[in-house]
Amino acid sequence: MRARLLEATVELLVERGFAGTSTTLVSDRAGVSRGAQLHHFPTKNDLVVAAVEHLTERRGAELAEAVAHLPTGGRRTRAVVEMLGDHFASPVFAAALELWVAARTDDALLAAVGPLEQRVGREAHRMTVAALGVDESRPGVRELVQATLDLVRGLGLASTITDDSARRRRILREWADVLDRELDRDDDEGTQE
Template sequence: MRARLLDATLELLVERGFAGTSTTLVSERAGVSRGAQLHHFPTKNALVVAAVEHLTERRGAELSAAFEELGAEPVATAADRRTRLRAVVEMLGDHFASPVFTAALELWVAARTDEALLAAVAPLEQRVGRETHRLTVAALGADESRPGVRELVQATLDLVRGLALASTITDDSARRRRILREWADVLDRELGKELTA
Protein backbone atom coordinates (compact mmCIF):
# COMPACT_ATOMS: atom_id res chain seq x y z
CA MET A 1 0.00 0.00 0.00
CA ARG A 2 2.84 2.38 0.87
CA ALA A 3 4.50 1.81 -2.51
CA ARG A 4 1.19 2.42 -4.30
CA LEU A 5 0.80 5.73 -2.46
CA LEU A 6 4.34 6.80 -3.32
CA ASP A 7 4.00 5.79 -6.98
CA ALA A 8 0.69 7.65 -7.18
CA THR A 9 2.35 10.73 -5.68
CA LEU A 10 5.10 10.65 -8.31
CA GLU A 11 2.58 10.19 -11.13
CA LEU A 12 0.58 13.18 -9.91
CA LEU A 13 3.70 15.31 -9.54
CA VAL A 14 4.43 14.67 -13.21
CA GLU A 15 0.84 15.21 -14.37
CA ARG A 16 -0.33 18.06 -12.12
CA GLY A 17 2.79 19.50 -10.51
CA PHE A 18 3.43 20.02 -6.83
CA ALA A 19 0.60 22.52 -6.35
CA GLY A 20 -1.89 20.21 -8.07
CA THR A 21 -0.94 17.16 -6.05
CA SER A 22 -3.16 16.63 -3.02
CA THR A 23 -3.44 13.81 -0.52
CA THR A 24 -7.02 13.22 -1.67
CA LEU A 25 -5.93 12.77 -5.29
CA VAL A 26 -3.07 10.52 -4.21
CA SER A 27 -5.37 8.21 -2.23
CA GLU A 28 -7.81 8.06 -5.17
CA ARG A 29 -5.02 7.31 -7.66
CA ALA A 30 -3.51 4.66 -5.39
CA GLY A 31 -6.91 3.04 -4.85
CA VAL A 32 -6.74 3.28 -1.07
CA SER A 33 -9.08 4.88 1.41
CA ARG A 34 -8.35 8.37 2.65
CA GLY A 35 -8.05 6.94 6.18
CA ALA A 36 -5.43 4.41 5.08
CA GLN A 37 -3.49 7.13 3.32
CA LEU A 38 -3.64 9.35 6.42
CA HIS A 39 -2.47 6.43 8.57
CA HIS A 40 0.73 6.15 6.51
CA PHE A 41 1.15 9.85 5.71
CA PRO A 42 -0.81 12.27 7.93
CA THR A 43 0.20 15.38 5.92
CA LYS A 44 1.03 16.29 2.35
CA ASN A 45 4.60 17.12 3.41
CA ALA A 46 5.02 13.71 5.07
CA LEU A 47 3.80 12.10 1.86
CA VAL A 48 6.00 14.23 -0.37
CA VAL A 49 9.11 13.73 1.78
CA ALA A 50 8.59 9.96 1.57
CA ALA A 51 8.03 10.33 -2.17
CA VAL A 52 11.36 12.20 -2.44
CA GLU A 53 13.15 9.24 -0.87
CA HIS A 54 11.22 6.82 -3.09
CA LEU A 55 12.06 8.93 -6.12
CA THR A 56 15.74 9.01 -5.20
CA GLU A 57 15.84 5.22 -5.06
CA ARG A 58 13.98 4.95 -8.36
CA ARG A 59 16.23 7.45 -10.12
CA GLY A 60 19.32 5.63 -8.89
CA ALA A 61 18.00 2.24 -9.93
CA GLU A 62 16.91 3.44 -13.38
CA LEU A 63 20.22 5.16 -14.03
CA SER A 64 22.26 2.17 -12.84
CA ALA A 65 20.19 -0.14 -15.06
CA ALA A 66 20.70 2.16 -18.05
CA PHE A 67 24.48 2.19 -17.51
CA GLU A 68 24.51 -1.60 -17.08
CA GLU A 69 22.62 -1.97 -20.35
CA LEU A 70 25.43 -0.09 -22.10
CA GLY A 71 27.89 -2.67 -20.83
CA ALA A 72 31.46 -2.14 -19.75
CA GLU A 73 33.24 -3.32 -22.83
CA PRO A 74 36.72 -1.91 -23.32
CA VAL A 75 37.17 0.61 -26.11
CA ALA A 76 39.72 -0.72 -28.53
CA THR A 77 39.66 1.92 -31.26
CA ALA A 78 38.87 5.60 -31.73
CA ALA A 79 35.66 4.59 -33.55
CA ASP A 80 34.64 2.39 -30.60
CA ARG A 81 35.31 5.29 -28.23
CA ARG A 82 33.19 7.67 -30.33
CA THR A 83 30.33 5.14 -30.49
CA ARG A 84 30.55 4.56 -26.75
CA LEU A 85 30.56 8.30 -25.94
CA ARG A 86 27.53 8.90 -28.12
CA ALA A 87 25.66 6.04 -26.47
CA VAL A 88 26.48 7.31 -22.96
CA VAL A 89 25.49 10.90 -23.73
CA GLU A 90 22.27 9.83 -25.48
CA MET A 91 21.35 7.54 -22.58
CA LEU A 92 21.90 10.40 -20.12
CA GLY A 93 19.74 12.68 -22.27
CA ASP A 94 16.94 10.12 -22.31
CA HIS A 95 17.22 9.50 -18.57
CA PHE A 96 16.99 13.17 -17.69
CA ALA A 97 14.07 13.69 -20.06
CA SER A 98 12.07 10.94 -18.33
CA PRO A 99 9.00 11.36 -16.10
CA VAL A 100 11.13 10.50 -13.07
CA PHE A 101 13.22 13.63 -13.71
CA THR A 102 10.04 15.69 -14.19
CA ALA A 103 8.80 14.58 -10.77
CA ALA A 104 12.19 15.49 -9.26
CA LEU A 105 12.02 18.89 -10.92
CA GLU A 106 8.62 19.57 -9.37
CA LEU A 107 10.09 18.79 -5.97
CA TRP A 108 13.11 21.04 -6.54
CA VAL A 109 10.89 23.98 -7.41
CA ALA A 110 8.61 23.39 -4.42
CA ALA A 111 11.60 22.95 -2.09
CA ARG A 112 12.92 26.37 -3.05
CA THR A 113 10.27 28.00 -0.85
CA ASP A 114 9.45 25.19 1.60
CA GLU A 115 12.10 24.71 4.29
CA ALA A 116 10.87 21.28 5.42
CA LEU A 117 10.83 19.97 1.86
CA LEU A 118 14.23 21.53 1.15
CA ALA A 119 15.67 19.77 4.20
CA ALA A 120 14.53 16.46 2.71
CA VAL A 121 15.33 17.17 -0.95
CA ALA A 122 18.79 18.76 -0.68
CA PRO A 123 20.75 15.88 0.88
CA LEU A 124 19.09 13.31 -1.36
CA GLU A 125 19.81 15.37 -4.47
CA GLN A 126 23.44 15.70 -3.41
CA ARG A 127 23.64 11.91 -3.06
CA VAL A 128 22.00 11.39 -6.46
CA GLY A 129 24.33 13.98 -8.01
CA ARG A 130 27.46 12.31 -6.66
CA GLU A 131 26.31 8.85 -7.77
CA THR A 132 25.32 10.09 -11.23
CA HIS A 133 28.70 11.77 -11.61
CA ARG A 134 30.51 8.60 -10.50
CA LEU A 135 28.55 6.41 -12.92
CA THR A 136 29.11 8.86 -15.77
CA VAL A 137 32.87 8.96 -15.17
CA ALA A 138 32.98 5.17 -15.29
CA ALA A 139 30.78 4.94 -18.39
CA LEU A 140 32.85 7.54 -20.24
CA GLY A 141 36.09 5.89 -19.16
CA ALA A 142 37.27 9.33 -18.06
CA ASP A 143 40.36 9.95 -15.94
CA GLU A 144 39.42 12.75 -13.57
CA SER A 145 42.99 13.13 -12.35
CA ARG A 146 43.70 14.93 -15.62
CA PRO A 147 43.05 18.69 -15.67
CA GLY A 148 39.65 19.67 -17.02
CA VAL A 149 38.16 16.17 -17.19
CA ARG A 150 36.04 16.52 -14.06
CA GLU A 151 34.64 19.75 -15.48
CA LEU A 152 33.84 18.04 -18.80
CA VAL A 153 31.90 15.33 -16.98
CA GLN A 154 30.02 17.91 -14.93
CA ALA A 155 29.33 20.00 -18.04
CA THR A 156 27.84 16.87 -19.62
CA LEU A 157 25.49 16.39 -16.68
CA ASP A 158 24.57 20.08 -16.58
CA LEU A 159 23.86 19.99 -20.31
CA VAL A 160 21.53 16.99 -20.17
CA ARG A 161 19.76 18.46 -17.14
CA GLY A 162 19.24 21.76 -18.96
CA LEU A 163 17.97 20.04 -22.10
CA ALA A 164 15.58 18.04 -19.92
CA LEU A 165 14.09 21.30 -18.67
CA ALA A 166 13.21 22.25 -22.24
CA SER A 167 11.48 18.90 -22.76
CA THR A 168 9.06 19.63 -19.90
CA ILE A 169 7.39 22.30 -22.03
CA THR A 170 7.45 20.75 -25.48
CA ASP A 171 8.75 17.66 -27.26
CA ASP A 172 12.32 18.74 -27.80
CA SER A 173 13.77 15.30 -28.52
CA ALA A 174 15.00 15.98 -32.07
CA ARG A 175 16.89 19.12 -31.06
CA ARG A 176 18.18 17.39 -27.91
CA ARG A 177 19.61 14.52 -29.94
CA ARG A 178 21.37 16.89 -32.36
CA ILE A 179 22.93 18.86 -29.51
CA LEU A 180 23.99 15.71 -27.67
CA ARG A 181 25.61 14.27 -30.83
CA GLU A 182 27.68 17.45 -31.13
CA TRP A 183 28.57 17.33 -27.42
CA ALA A 184 29.63 13.68 -27.75
CA ASP A 185 32.02 14.80 -30.52
CA VAL A 186 33.45 17.45 -28.16
CA LEU A 187 33.93 14.79 -25.49
CA ASP A 188 35.53 12.50 -28.05
CA ARG A 189 38.08 15.17 -28.99
CA GLU A 190 38.80 16.19 -25.40
CA LEU A 191 38.84 12.74 -23.80
CA GLY A 192 40.72 11.38 -26.81
CA LYS A 193 43.54 13.78 -25.92
CA GLU A 194 43.92 12.10 -22.56
CA LEU A 195 44.21 8.68 -24.22
CA THR A 196 46.97 9.86 -26.56
CA ALA A 197 48.80 12.04 -24.00
Protein backbone atom coordinates (compact mmCIF):
# COMPACT_ATOMS: atom_id res chain seq x y z
CA MET A 1 0.00 0.00 0.00
CA ARG A 2 2.82 2.37 0.90
CA ALA A 3 4.55 1.72 -2.46
CA ARG A 4 1.29 2.39 -4.33
CA LEU A 5 0.88 5.70 -2.51
CA LEU A 6 4.44 6.75 -3.32
CA GLU A 7 4.15 5.77 -6.99
CA ALA A 8 0.83 7.62 -7.25
CA THR A 9 2.46 10.69 -5.69
CA VAL A 10 5.30 10.63 -8.23
CA GLU A 11 2.85 10.20 -11.13
CA LEU A 12 0.76 13.13 -9.94
CA LEU A 13 3.82 15.33 -9.41
CA VAL A 14 4.72 14.69 -13.05
CA GLU A 15 1.19 15.22 -14.37
CA ARG A 16 -0.11 18.03 -12.15
CA GLY A 17 2.91 19.51 -10.38
CA PHE A 18 3.32 20.04 -6.66
CA ALA A 19 0.45 22.50 -6.33
CA GLY A 20 -1.92 20.17 -8.20
CA THR A 21 -1.02 17.10 -6.14
CA SER A 22 -3.31 16.53 -3.18
CA THR A 23 -3.58 13.68 -0.70
CA THR A 24 -7.10 13.00 -1.95
CA LEU A 25 -5.90 12.63 -5.54
CA VAL A 26 -3.05 10.41 -4.39
CA SER A 27 -5.45 8.16 -2.47
CA ASP A 28 -7.74 7.90 -5.48
CA ARG A 29 -4.87 7.18 -7.88
CA ALA A 30 -3.39 4.54 -5.56
CA GLY A 31 -6.76 2.88 -4.97
CA VAL A 32 -6.36 3.36 -1.23
CA SER A 33 -8.93 4.69 1.21
CA ARG A 34 -8.37 8.18 2.53
CA GLY A 35 -8.12 6.75 6.06
CA ALA A 36 -5.40 4.31 5.05
CA GLN A 37 -3.49 7.09 3.31
CA LEU A 38 -3.75 9.28 6.42
CA HIS A 39 -2.51 6.39 8.55
CA HIS A 40 0.70 6.18 6.50
CA PHE A 41 1.08 9.88 5.67
CA PRO A 42 -0.94 12.30 7.85
CA THR A 43 -0.03 15.40 5.79
CA LYS A 44 0.82 16.27 2.21
CA ASN A 45 4.36 17.14 3.26
CA ASP A 46 4.76 13.76 4.97
CA LEU A 47 3.66 12.11 1.74
CA VAL A 48 5.85 14.28 -0.45
CA VAL A 49 8.91 13.82 1.77
CA ALA A 50 8.46 10.05 1.54
CA ALA A 51 8.03 10.44 -2.22
CA VAL A 52 11.32 12.39 -2.33
CA GLU A 53 13.09 9.50 -0.62
CA HIS A 54 11.38 7.06 -2.98
CA LEU A 55 12.41 9.16 -5.98
CA THR A 56 15.99 9.31 -4.73
CA GLU A 57 16.19 5.53 -4.61
CA ARG A 58 14.46 5.18 -7.97
CA ARG A 59 16.70 7.73 -9.70
CA GLY A 60 19.81 6.00 -8.36
CA ALA A 61 18.59 2.58 -9.46
CA GLU A 62 17.70 3.85 -12.94
CA LEU A 63 21.13 5.43 -13.40
CA ALA A 64 22.93 2.31 -12.14
CA GLU A 65 20.92 0.14 -14.54
CA ALA A 66 21.68 2.42 -17.47
CA VAL A 67 25.40 2.49 -16.64
CA ALA A 68 25.47 -1.30 -16.55
CA HIS A 69 24.32 -1.40 -20.20
CA LEU A 70 26.76 1.15 -21.65
CA PRO A 71 28.95 0.05 -24.55
CA THR A 72 32.70 -0.08 -24.31
CA GLY A 73 35.16 1.47 -26.71
CA GLY A 74 35.11 4.60 -28.82
CA ARG A 75 31.41 5.43 -28.49
CA ARG A 76 31.33 5.17 -24.72
CA THR A 77 31.56 8.91 -24.02
CA ARG A 78 28.66 9.63 -26.35
CA ALA A 79 26.65 6.80 -24.78
CA VAL A 80 27.33 8.14 -21.26
CA VAL A 81 26.30 11.67 -22.21
CA GLU A 82 23.15 10.46 -24.01
CA MET A 83 22.25 8.21 -21.06
CA LEU A 84 22.53 11.18 -18.70
CA GLY A 85 20.52 13.36 -21.08
CA ASP A 86 17.75 10.76 -21.19
CA HIS A 87 17.75 10.38 -17.43
CA PHE A 88 17.47 14.10 -16.81
CA ALA A 89 14.64 14.38 -19.35
CA SER A 90 12.66 11.54 -17.75
CA PRO A 91 9.42 11.77 -15.77
CA VAL A 92 11.36 10.94 -12.60
CA PHE A 93 13.46 14.08 -13.11
CA ALA A 94 10.31 16.12 -13.78
CA ALA A 95 8.83 14.95 -10.48
CA ALA A 96 12.06 15.78 -8.65
CA LEU A 97 12.07 19.21 -10.29
CA GLU A 98 8.56 19.86 -8.94
CA LEU A 99 9.85 19.14 -5.47
CA TRP A 100 12.88 21.42 -5.91
CA VAL A 101 10.66 24.31 -6.91
CA ALA A 102 8.21 23.72 -4.07
CA ALA A 103 11.06 23.36 -1.55
CA ARG A 104 12.40 26.78 -2.52
CA THR A 105 9.59 28.43 -0.53
CA ASP A 106 8.72 25.65 1.95
CA ASP A 107 11.26 25.30 4.78
CA ALA A 108 9.98 21.89 5.95
CA LEU A 109 10.14 20.48 2.43
CA LEU A 110 13.56 22.06 1.86
CA ALA A 111 14.87 20.38 5.00
CA ALA A 112 13.94 17.01 3.46
CA VAL A 113 14.72 17.71 -0.19
CA GLY A 114 18.06 19.50 0.28
CA PRO A 115 20.09 16.68 1.86
CA LEU A 116 18.59 14.07 -0.45
CA GLU A 117 19.38 16.11 -3.55
CA GLN A 118 22.94 16.63 -2.33
CA ARG A 119 23.27 12.86 -1.97
CA VAL A 120 21.76 12.31 -5.44
CA GLY A 121 24.13 14.91 -6.89
CA ARG A 122 27.19 13.28 -5.34
CA GLU A 123 26.07 9.84 -6.51
CA ALA A 124 25.36 11.06 -10.06
CA HIS A 125 28.81 12.66 -10.12
CA ARG A 126 30.48 9.49 -8.85
CA MET A 127 28.60 7.34 -11.38
CA THR A 128 29.53 9.69 -14.22
CA VAL A 129 33.21 9.58 -13.29
CA ALA A 130 33.09 5.78 -13.20
CA ALA A 131 31.07 5.53 -16.43
CA LEU A 132 33.51 7.78 -18.27
CA GLY A 133 36.46 5.97 -16.73
CA VAL A 134 38.25 9.22 -15.88
CA ASP A 135 40.61 10.20 -13.09
CA GLU A 136 39.28 13.19 -11.15
CA SER A 137 42.65 13.92 -9.63
CA ARG A 138 43.78 15.25 -13.01
CA PRO A 139 43.35 19.00 -13.50
CA GLY A 140 40.07 19.99 -15.11
CA VAL A 141 38.46 16.53 -15.10
CA ARG A 142 36.20 17.19 -12.10
CA GLU A 143 35.02 20.41 -13.72
CA LEU A 144 34.29 18.65 -17.03
CA VAL A 145 32.22 16.01 -15.23
CA GLN A 146 30.32 18.67 -13.30
CA ALA A 147 29.76 20.72 -16.46
CA THR A 148 28.31 17.60 -18.07
CA LEU A 149 25.87 17.11 -15.20
CA ASP A 150 24.93 20.79 -15.19
CA LEU A 151 24.36 20.67 -18.94
CA VAL A 152 22.06 17.64 -18.82
CA ARG A 153 20.10 19.10 -15.90
CA GLY A 154 19.57 22.32 -17.85
CA LEU A 155 18.48 20.42 -20.95
CA GLY A 156 16.17 18.34 -18.76
CA LEU A 157 14.64 21.52 -17.39
CA ALA A 158 14.09 22.81 -20.94
CA SER A 159 12.40 19.54 -21.90
CA THR A 160 9.69 20.11 -19.27
CA ILE A 161 8.37 23.01 -21.32
CA THR A 162 8.75 21.74 -24.89
CA ASP A 163 9.83 18.58 -26.64
CA ASP A 164 13.27 19.58 -27.78
CA SER A 165 14.72 16.08 -28.04
CA ALA A 166 16.26 16.67 -31.49
CA ARG A 167 18.08 19.81 -30.31
CA ARG A 168 19.10 18.07 -27.08
CA ARG A 169 20.61 15.15 -29.04
CA ARG A 170 22.64 17.53 -31.23
CA ILE A 171 23.95 19.42 -28.21
CA LEU A 172 24.84 16.21 -26.39
CA ARG A 173 26.68 14.81 -29.43
CA GLU A 174 28.76 17.98 -29.64
CA TRP A 175 29.44 17.93 -25.91
CA ALA A 176 30.54 14.27 -26.08
CA ASP A 177 33.02 15.26 -28.80
CA VAL A 178 34.32 18.09 -26.59
CA LEU A 179 34.73 15.67 -23.68
CA ASP A 180 36.59 13.18 -25.84
CA ARG A 181 38.96 15.88 -27.10
CA GLU A 182 39.58 17.37 -23.66
CA LEU A 183 40.01 14.03 -21.91
CA ASP A 184 42.31 12.72 -24.66
CA ARG A 185 44.33 15.92 -24.47
CA ASP A 186 44.73 15.34 -20.74
CA ASP A 187 45.94 11.79 -21.48
CA ASP A 188 48.45 13.12 -24.04
CA GLU A 189 49.71 15.79 -21.66
CA GLY A 190 50.05 13.23 -18.89
CA THR A 191 52.27 10.97 -21.00
CA GLN A 192 54.54 13.82 -22.10
CA GLU A 193 55.52 14.85 -18.57
